[in-house]
Amino acid sequence: MKTRFMIALLAATTVAPAAAFAQASTATGAVGGAVVGGVVGGPVGAVVGAGVGATVGSAAEPPNEVVTYVEHDTTPSITMQDRVVVGEAVPSTVELRPVPQHTEYRYAIVNNQRIIVDGRSHKVVKIIE
Numbered sequence: 001m002k003t004r005f006m007i008a009l010l011a012a013t014t015v016a017p018a019a020a021f022a023q024a025s026t027a028t029g030a031v032g033g034a035v036v037g038g039v040v041g042g043p044v045g046a047v048v049g050a051g052v053g054a055t056v057g058s059a060a061e062p063p064n065e066v067v068t069y070v071e072h073d074t075t076p077s078i079t080m081q082d083r084v085v086v087g088e089a090v091p092s093t094v095e096l097r098p099v100p101q102h103t104e105y106r107y108a109i110v111n112n113q114r115i116i117v118d119g120r121s122h123k124v125v126k127i128i129e
Contacts, residue, residue, distance in 0.1 A: 062116050062126055066099050070107045070114045071128055073097075077109040084110050089122045096122065 080094065090096070096106035096117060106119050114128040 060125060062105055063102065066102050066105050066107075066116060067126065067128065069099055069102075070116055073107070073109070073114070075109050077112045080110050084113055084115055084124055084127060086124050086127060088124060090115070090117055090124060092122075 075097065078094065080091070082091070084090065090108065090110070094108050094110060096108050096119075098119075099105045099107060099116075104119050105116055105125075106122070107114065107116050109115070115124050116126040116128070117124050
């Protein structure tokens with residue numbers, strides 16, 4: 001029993017951070033959930049874990065309309081010394097533009113990368129290459 005618990009704990013701590021910050025949140029969430037669920041609960045746990053992981057992952061992914069809007073914007077890029085990282089907040093010096101009809105998101109073009117950020121926390125939720 002202790003071995004099974006330790007394997008589940010190890011799998012959860014290994015997969016969870018990658019799933020939380022991955023660009024393809026839905027797919028990674030499903031795979032990570034299936035792995036952890038499979039270790040903890042066998043085949044049934046894998047199915048349940050995949051469903052939960054995909055649901056959590058899709059909640060973090062901005063809607064397609066937001067991504068499309070940001071992809072087509074022609075605002076010039078600004079240069080920033082720091083790397084832009086998903087899950088990290090952008091500095092307050094970066095001007096974030098609103099996304100029409102999706103007030104929960106903002107965006108900027110930094111170091112020739114289009115970034116979508118959470119409007120409240122200013123944390124990067126997606127980088128469009």
